[in-house]
Amino acid sequence: MIEEAKDTETKILDAAKEVFQHKGLTGARMQEIADKAGINKALLHYYYRTKDKLFEKVFELAFSVFIPKIRDIVLSTDKSVFEKIEFFVDNYISLLHKHPYIPGFVINELNRNPQILVGVFEKNIQFKEMNLFEKFEIQLKDEANKGIIRPIDARNLMTNVVGLCIFPIVARPIIQGIMFNNEKKEYDEFLSQRKKFVTEFIINAIKVN
Amino acid sequence: MIEEAKDTETKILDAAKEVFQHKGLTGARMQEIADKAGINKALLHYYYRTKDKLFEKVFELAFSVFIPKIRDIVLSTDKSVFEKIEFFVDNYISLLHKHPYIPGFVINELNRNPQILVGVFEKNIQFKEMNLFEKFEIQLKDEANKGIIRPIDARNLMTNVVGLCIFPIVARPIIQGIMFNNEKKEYDEFLSQRKKFVTEFIINAIKVN
DNA sequence: AGTAAATTTGACCAAATGGTTAAACCAAAT
DNA sequence: ATTTGGTTTAACCATTTGGTCAAATTTACT
Numbered sequence: 001m002i003e004e005a006k007d008t009e010t011k012i013l014d015a016a017k018e019v020f021q022h023k024g025l026t027g028a029r030m031q032e033i034a035d036k037a038g039i040n041k042a043l044l045h046y047y048y049r050t051k052d053k054l055f056e057k058v059f060e061l062a063f064s065v066f067i068p069k070i071r072d073i074v075l076s077t078d079k080s081v082f083e084k085i086e087f088f089v090d091n092y093i094s095l096l097h098k099h100p101y102i103p104g105f106v107i108n109e110l111n112r113n114p115q116i117l118v119g120v121f122e123k124n125i126q127f128k129e130m131n132l133f134e135k136f137e138i139q140l141k142d143e144a145n146k147g148i149i150r151p152i153d154a155r156n157l158m159t160n161v162v163g164l165c166i167f168p169i170v171a172r173p174i175i176q177g178i179m180f181n182n183e184k185k186e187y188d189e190f191l192s193q194r195k196k197f198v199t200e201f202i203i204n205a206i207k208v209n
Numbered sequence: 210m211i212e213e214a215k216d217t218e219t220k221i222l223d224a225a226k227e228v229f230q231h232k233g234l235t236g237a238r239m240q241e242i243a244d245k246a247g248i249n250k251a252l253l254h255y256y257y258r259t260k261d262k263l264f265e266k267v268f269e270l271a272f273s274v275f276i277p278k279i280r281d282i283v284l285s286t287d288k289s290v291f292e293k294i295e296f297f298v299d300n301y302i303s304l305l306h307k308h309p310y311i312p313g314f315v316i317n318e319l320n321r322n323p324q325i326l327v328g329v330f331e332k333n334i335q336f337k338e339m340n341l342f343e344k345f346e347i348q349l350k351d352e353a354n355k356g357i358i359r360p361i362d363a364r365n366l367m368t369n370v371v372g373l374c375i376f377p378i379v380a381r382p383i384i385q386g387i388m389f390n391n392e393k394k395e396y397d398e399f400l401s402q403r404k405k406f407v408t409e410f411i412i413n414a415i416k417v418n
Numbered sequence: 419a420g421t422a423a424a425t426t427t428g429a430c431c432a433a434a435t436g437g438t439t440a441a442a443c444c445a446a447a448t
Numbered sequence: 449a450t451t452t453g454g455t456t457t458a459a460c461c462a463t464t465t466g467g468t469c470a471a472a473t474t475t476a477c478t
């Protein structure tokens with residue numbers, strides 16, 4: 001049998017995702033991953049030789065869920081800036097809703113060891129090849145010249161858009177605790193109206209009146 | 210001698226801050242903290258009995274650096290909304306510049322175990338007693354009625370303001386890696402112009418033209 | 419059925435890790 | 449000088465943890 005161990009391999013990967021994304025590389029225990037996958041611990045090392053190799057896989061997958069999304073959206077040339085922003089915020093917050101633990105996981109592991117990115121970049125050149133900012137920058141200048149939006153720096157804008165989407169997810173425990181009396185339900189409502197709020201907020205910030 | 214072991218105690222706490230804030234509770238090693246403090250490992254346990262107790266101390270300190278700042282600024286009643294925002298962004302980003310690792314640390318540890326907040330709240334009632342949002346909300350409504358700003362939800366606004374300040378610090382490795390070709394210097398420049406950019410961005414977003 | 423290869427497991431190991439203890443040290447009070 | 453109390457250390461301990469290995473089991477092929 002050469003490639004049909006898929007079942008076990010996926011069970012392991014799923015378990016690893018859950019444990020690593022909740023507890024981080026250093027907090028995760030191989031035993032817990034094995035238990036959650038319903039297998040022997042030695043089998044983990046049979047498929048992914050070391051903890052680091054398994055982690056690397058999980059990290060790359062988590063990373064690749066989020067970053068390409070940004071590229072795809074920014075690159076869709078047929079949309080106006082406003083449309084792109086609305087489209088992006090909608091899609092990105094939906095995505096975040098489905099994978100709420102990934103952003104914190106990625107951010108945290110990168111702070112612990114920024115070197116991980118090097119490996120990811122090497123395996124996935126598309127990330128580096130992102131001259132998409134040039135294109136987006138041109139579009140921003142263009143619409144600014146036409147008097148649709150104020151002149152604005154592309155990187156600052158991108159940072160704001162992504163940040164406004166991610167921050168309430170990543171900082172959920174703090175915000176929910178301090179501003180919402182730790183009421184999970186209220187915070188869920190808060191999050192569900194954010195798509196609209198964030199979109200309007202950003203568009204108001206950059207549009208010319 | 211009852212209270213003049215200050216020297217050793219502070220050396221330990223400083224070392225603990227550094228290690229915990231960089232590696233998190235699970236990644237930190239008592240031995241490393243001891244080494245960094247230039248003392249024996251047993252001495253760590255003499256002053257702070259367990260790793261958890263030491264961590265708790267570090268976490269509370271980190272937390273208290275950031276949250277009260279928000280309160281102080283929002284509560285200063287003599288300022289207009291615009292002034293408050295400018296004042297806050299200025300001060301908060303300066304603060305973040307001095308302690309770039311704290312936000313990621315706090316966010317990460319709270320995701321790992323949201324229960325920590327309960328302990329912090331109990332010891333520091335001021336955080337809970339934050340009805341400052343009511344006051345700020347009133348001010349927002351007031352200025353909206355006067356036609357200075359658009360009607361806007363206080364919690365959404367607060368989230369955005371804080372998020373726009375914190376996100377570029379917390380997500381530095383990603384943003385710097387993807388948008389700035391990993392050039393530290395360029396990213397530092399980027400950060401240093403953010404105060405102005407963020408302030409204008411927010412004010413444009415909420416002001417009535 | 420028989421065999422070879424891949425898969426799975428229980429038992430085990432060495433290193434790391436948080437924590438303890440008894441003794442040494444040291445400054446101040448008697 | 450001696451005692452007393454807090455401080456510091458070296459050595460040690462129990463447990464956890466990532467990882468290994470040889471044997472057992474299953475699967476695929478002849």
